[in-house]
Amino acid sequence: MPPLPDRPAAGAPPLAAFLPTPPAALPRRAAAAAAAAMRATGLPRRRLPSRCGAGRAPPLPPLPCRGAPVPVVTASAGGGGGDGPRRSVFTEPPSAAAAGASAAGEAAAASRALEAWLVDNGVYLSDKSSWGRAPHPLAIANETTDDGEPSGRGLIAVKGVVQGEPLFKLPLTVLLTKEVALKTFGAAMPPDTDDFIAIATLLIRERSLGDASFYAPYLGVLPADEELTPLFRWSDEEMAWLAGSPTVAAAASLRRKVASEYADANGPDGLFGRTRSVFDPAVFTEAAWEWAFAVLFSRLVLLRGSGTLALVPYADLLNHNPYCGAYIDTFQENFTGEGYVCVFTDRPYGKMEQVYTTYGQKTNAELLLLYGFVVDRNPYDAVDVSVAVDEADPMYARKVKFLEGAGQEEGSSVAFPLYADRYPMELIEYLRFCVATEEEMDSGADWGDFVCERNEVAVAQALLGACTAALSGYMRTLDEDDALVRDRGTYSMLSLKQRAALRQVRGEKRILKRTIANTQKEMQTPRMLFTSLNS
Numbered sequence: 206m207p208p209l210p211d212r213p214a215a216g217a218p219p220l221a222a223f224l225p226t227p228p229a230a231l232p233r234r235a236a237a238a239a240a241a242a243m244r245a246t247g248l249p250r251r252r253l254p255s256r257c258g259a260g261r262a263p264p265l266p267p268l269p270c271r272g273a274p275v276p277v278v279t280a281s282a283g284g285g286g287g288d289g290p291r292r293s294v295f296t297e298p299p300s301a302a303a304a305g306a307s308a309a310g311e312a313a314a315a316s317r318a319l320e321a322w323l324v325d326n327g328v329y330l331s332d333k334s335s336w337g338r339a340p341h342p343l344a345i346a347n348e349t350t351d352d353g354e355p356s357g358r359g360l361i362a363v364k365g366v367v368q369g370e371p372l373f374k375l376p377l378t379v380l381l382t383k384e385v386a387l388k389t390f391g392a393a394m395p396p397d398t399d400d401f402i403a404i405a406t407l408l409i410r411e412r413s414l415g416d417a418s419f420y421a422p423y424l425g426v427l428p429a430d431e432e433l434t435p436l437f438r439w440s441d442e443e444m445a446w447l448a449g450s451p452t453v454a455a456a457a458s459l460r461r462k463v464a465s466e467y468a469d470a471n472g473p474d475g476l477f478g479r480t481r482s483v484f485d486p487a488v489f490t491e492a493a494w495e496w497a498f499a500v501l502f503s504r505l506v507l508l509r510g511s512g513t514l515a516l517v518p519y520a521d522l523l524n525h526n527p528y529c530g531a532y533i534d535t536f537q538e539n540f541t542g543e544g545y546v547c548v549f550t551d552r553p554y555g556k557m558e559q560v561y562t563t564y565g566q567k568t569n570a571e572l573l574l575l576y577g578f579v580v581d582r583n584p585y586d587a588v589d590v591s592v593a594v595d596e597a598d599p600m601y602a603r604k605v606k607f608l609e610g611a612g613q614e615e616g617s618s619v620a621f622p623l624y625a626d627r628y629p630m631e632l633i634e635y636l637r638f639c640v641a642t643e644e645e646m647d648s649g650a651d652w653g654d655f656v657c658e659r660n661e662v663a664v665a666q667a668l669l670g671a672c673t674a675a676l677s678g679y680m681r682t683l684d685e686d687d688a689l690v691r692d693r694g695t696y697s698m699l700s701l702k703q704r705a706a707l708r709q710v711r712g713e714k715r716i717l718k719r720t721i722a723n724t725q726k727e728m729q730t731p732r733m734l735f736t737s738l739n740s
């Protein structure tokens with residue numbers, strides 16, 4: 206059995222589900238699971254509304270079931286705050302100015318070393334044109350900001366870039382892939398090793414080699430351990446700022462998954478345990494494993510052209526913009542058939558503008574969990590709502606049996622995304638079934654369509670109840686959050702993580718409030734209720 210199963214017991218998704226993906230990624234698991242359940246149970250399947258279907262990002266780990274009445278939005282709590290150091294142009298006290306200057310010098314030197322390595326490996330980075338080659342249009346910016354927050358290195362245009370222009374051509378020889386890992390570790394790594402594990406293991410080995418590694422100049426620009434701040438690495442104290450958010454459970458689930466994969470690899474029959482002569486316990490530590498996975502979650506790319514997962518030096522310096530449609534992929538030279546990695550721009554860029562890619566149509570929760578940042582005005586933002594049959598429902602046993610027949614475990618819930626302006630029709634179909642009376646169940650209703658006014662109003666009430674319950678689980682109200690953000694003095698005292706958490710929960714509360722307002726408005730005309738909301 207592969208070490209990263211599709212449906213681990215902890216409820217986390219396969220790690221590969223977190224890849225930065227080009228548009229047209231997989232639909233959300235929850236919606237897909239529900240749709241599958243509906244298919245299996247004879248409930249009709251509907252296409253998701255436009256932006257939450259084919260283009261949706263991979264899902265977060267499903268929320269835990271709490272056996273609460275229909276429907277439930279889960280909440281968790283912690284306590285306190287705090288942050289580790291991170292490269293920042295904003296937060297350094299004057300006494301750290303000298304250290305900051307030397308850190309900036311080191312960052313610039315590391316970027317130059319990466320460029321020199323790329324040139325040595327055949328990448329054209331000259332700002333002059335040569336035979337058949339346009340000048341390279343980009344430069345590495347060692348400090349970038351996004352929405353006023355530091356976003357690490359990035360790539361900026363050093364000349365105007367036209368739409369559709371190739372930004373660079375990288376040979377496949379600079380990539381870190383499973384194929385390279387298999388060659389490197391030989392018989393010590395079985396060919397069926399999971400891609401994530403193979404590349405993480407390769408990364409740990411290469412880092413341990415220091416300057417002797419072929420990839421040393423690339424490793425030199427990877428964020429330092431303490432700069433990798435995806436949510437699954439936050440402490441309980443730091444998580445307290447997210448109390449009430451479904452991200453708390455998602456982070457705990459991913460943390461458990463990463464730890465359990467290490468335990469498996471390190472066990473006597475695991476990848477490391479089996480061949481200690483190759484996998485030195487002093488090198489392949491749990492801390493190294495966590496670092497490697499934090500790197501992979503935030504940088505690994507699925508190259509659709511070749512179906513390969515890869516770390517792509519240089520291309521992975523591109524920061525994410527949810528409005529950008531350009532993504533990293535493999536292509537082939539016309540005459541030689543040789544493969545290369547490239548990004549074609551989806552819009553023109555002016556000189557000195559930061560050039561972006563897309564990590565896929567991800568919610569802020571997904572971005573925070575895997576990459577450690579959130580985006581204001583993220584058009585793909587959503588908050589998960591978990592739905593289950595109410596245990597107090599007189600039809601509970603019948604409904605659960607029906608769902609069990611469709612593969613849903615008793616007492617489990619199904620998570621659906623709520624967007625600021627829409628929600629999946631699968632949620633409504635599922636709720637129509639969950640709130641149905643005996644008569645409605647007996648009527649052979651088509652849950653994909655309006656059942657009756659009573660049912661539709663009960664669905665709306667269930668949705669309102671879920672949103673209200675979710676809002677009451679947070680530490681502060683949305684108004685209090687807004688006041689905190691407006692109070693620039695206090696806001697600037699918050700750590701990066703606290704500010705990210707604040708932006709995350711504000712986004713969730715806004716969606717919940719908008720859903721409440723929209724649902725209340727639409728309740729005036731129940732016949733049209735859940736059709737007009739999504740049209």
Ligand SMILES: C[S@@+](CC[C@H](N)C(=O)[O-])C[C@H]1O[C@@H](n2cnc3c(N)ncnc32)[C@H](O)[C@@H]1O
Nearest residue numbers: 351356357358503504521522523524525576578
């Ligand atoms: C693939 S790397 C991009 C290069 C990265 N900035 C660096 O310094 O190496 C992804 C990481 O960049 C940062 N990042 C990317 N896009 C961002 C954005 N829009 N806002 C804030 N941080 C961003 C996050 O730290 C994320 O984990």
